[in-house]
Amino acid sequence: MQNRQSNPRQRTYYKRKACRFCEDKKLPIDYKSPHILKDFITERGKILPRRITGTCSGHQKKLTLEIKRARIMALIPFTVHD
Amino acid sequence: MNFYEMMFIQNPDLGEEDQEKLLTRLKNTIGKNGGGIIRIDDMGIRGLAYKIQKKPRGHYFLTYLEGPGSMIPEIERFLRIDENILRFVIVKLDRHTSRQDLEPKAEEKTGSVPENQQEEVAE
Numbered sequence: 488m489q490n491r492q493s494n495p496r497q498r499t500y501y502k503r504k505a506c507r508f509c510e511d512k513k514l515p516i517d518y519k520s521p522h523i524l525k526d527f528i529t530e531r532g533k534i535l536p537r538r539i540t541g542t543c544s545g546h547q548k549k550l551t552l553e554i555k556r557a558r559i560m561a562l563i564p565f566t567v568h569d
Numbered sequence: 570m571n572f573y574e575m576m577f578i579q580n581p582d583l584g585e586e587d588q589e590k591l592l593t594r595l596k597n598t599i600g601k602n603g604g605g606i607i608r609i610d611d612m613g614i615r616g617l618a619y620k621i622q623k624k625p626r627g628h629y630f631l632t633y634l635e636g637p638g639s640m641i642p643e644i645e646r647f648l649r650i651d652e653n654i655l656r657f658v659i660v661k662l663d664r665h666t667s668r669q670d671l672e673p674k675a676e677e678k679t680g681s682v683p684e685n686q687q688e689e690v691a692e
Contacts, residue, residue, distance in 0.1 A: 518658070519576070519631070556658055560576055561617035561627065 504541025508550075516549045518556035521563045528554060532564045572607075572666045573634040573641070577648060577657035578627035581614045588628075591653055598647045604636020607671045621655045633662075633671040 507526075508514055514523065527535050527542070527550055534554055537547045557563045579591065592609075599606060612629035621627065634640075641659060648657045662671075 556660070558618075560578065560629075560656055560658055561619055561621060564618040 506541055506543035506546055508546040509543055516553050518553045521557055524554050524557055524563055531567045570635055571638055572662040573659055574662055575632045575634055575659045577630050578655040580653040581626045581628045583653055598644060599634060602640035602643045604634055604640040607633040607635055608673050627655055
């Protein structure tokens with residue numbers, strides 16, 4: 488690792504996260520598997536953005552839809568209150 | 570003819586008799602509108618992520634239907650009217666779905682969420 492402070496112009500690069508659904512084609516994006524959807528929501532129940540999870544555009548769209556379906560069926564919460 | 574997946578949550582406090590009646594009426598509604606149930610899985614009583622009608626639990630059912638698109642509004646109407654249905658979702662399955670995919674398999678443990686998938690990846 489280089490010392491970031493030594494050269495302010497040099498950006499730190501992170502390893503690009505790969506889309507989990509592209510890596511594992513068998514991993515279902517399905518409202519019936521809340522244990523998988525849980526990895527893509529915050530503790531408060533909000534949907535995590537792609538820039539955090541590394542999900543590709545196509546899978547993120549599908550994921551959003553399935554998370555919303557799972558919320559309707561009370562499989563995952565809409566929000567988590569204190 | 571299309572294939573649909575329908576999940577609904579029923580009032581968990583319902584007696585067995587009333588439950589039978591409800592399911593029969595649901596079947597009749599589907600049958601009357603030219604559809605049929607391929608499979609119906611009782612997923613049992615589960616906790617809800619949030620309360621619905623002040624109930625902390627719900628009785629989940631997962632069903633697979635076959636029928637014309639015109640039956641869907643009728644089914645939705647029925648589910649909305651019945652007070653013992655807390656929630657439902659109907660999803661149209663894609664065109665490549667075949668009947669065999671949906672029919673109950675002998676060994677498959679239906680309805681439950683697989684906790685550990687048995688597929689093992691090589692390497």
